[in-house]
Amino acid sequence: MSETTQDAVAPRATVSPDQQLTAAQLAAKYGLAVSGARPSLAEYARQLWGRRHFILAFSQAKLTAQYSQAKLGQLWQVVTPLLNAGVYYFIFGVILHANRGLPQNVYFPFLVTGVFVFTFTQSSIMSGVRAISGNLGLVRALHFPRASLPISFALQQLQQLLFSMIVLFVVTIAFGSYPGLSWFLILPVLALQFLFNTGLALIVARMGAKTPDLAQLLPFILRTWMYLSGVMFSISHLLAGRSELFIRAMQANPAAVYMDLMRFALIDGYGASNLPPHVWALALFWAVTVSIGGFVYFWKAEERYGRG
Structure with a gap:
């Protein structure tokens, strides 16, 4: 039998429609998805x-466990920033006279407010940078949105x-600043600062997941930021005589913005003249920009967390 006859007689293998599809097309057809793939925003x-x-419960558990080994327990949440404020007052208020332009009955609550408010941001960043790298067991064992971790750490710092605000209220009242309508501004200030801090925690969480050594560098960066933010001195008074543009740029620093708004709300002798123009617009800008930008930045690496 010739080759031509054999070819004509041999049956041809049939190919099913599924065999003609690529792996990606088959996955789409049967509703399959890549394990650990990043979802849409x-x-x-x-x-x-x-x-x-889970975010709320995790933040509360971390807060309880933070001082579980200390005899004073959660009192250290108040004692630590208060001791820092006392040290700064002795160095900057008594020795260096950094209370330039502020009366003594205003300077101590001014300083304590600055320390407490900046510590809120500082602690959110330092806990956020280890949110992924310090919880790899949880990240690798369970499937959940990884942003839950830095957000819960920022919420822990808010709590x-x-x-600490209880002590802050006692200090301001002891120095002659009594509760008034301006105290209602505390809530929007805290809400905006919490959004800002959460955005920063998300940013450093992604960076810290890839580069754990960042946690060792951050304290130096944050200490420099603190000295530039007017925690221990009034920017407008200390920089009096400098160019207006330079003073406004220093006051637009987000840490300074939230501290000044809290001081304005709490301290009677700290008037609107100490605030930069459009201060609420600045506070809203920093909160919205950093929180949304940090969320998107963190989300873009969602599928890479915990994978080496």
Whole structure:
């Protein structure tokens, strides 16, 4: 039999429609997805909202465990920033006379407010940078939106600040600043600063997941930021005589913005003349820009966390 006859008689292998599809097309056809793939931004936000109870419970557990080995327990949440304020007052208020332009009954509550408010941001960043790298066991064992971790750490620091606010109220009242309508401004200031801090925690969490050594460098960066933010001195008074543009740039520093708004709300002798123009617009700008930018930046690396 000739080759031509054999070819005509031999049956041809049939190919099913599924065999003609690529792996990606088959996955799409049967609703399969890549394990650990990054969801869309809207879906990621929806998943995060669904974990809101976990975020709150995790932050409360971390707050309770933070001082569980200390005899004074959670009192250290108040004692630590208060001791820092006492040290700064002795060095900058008594020795260096950094209270330039502020009367003595205003300077100490001014300083304590600055220390407490800046510590809120500082602690959010330092806990955020280890949010992923310090919880790799949890990240690798369970499937959940990884942004839950830095957000819960920022929430932990907010709860810690709320404890400290009791002491802050006592200090301001002891120095002659009594509760008034301006105290209602505390809530929007804290809300805006919390958004700002959460955005920073998300940013450093992604950076710290890739470069754990960042946690060793951050204290130096934050200390420099503190000295530039007017924690121990009034920017407008200390820089009097400098160019207006330079003073406004220093006052636009987000840490300075939130500290000045809190001081304005709490301290009677700290008037609106100490605030930069459009201070509320600046506070809103920093909160919205950093929180949204930090969320998107963190989300873009969602599928890489915990993978080496």
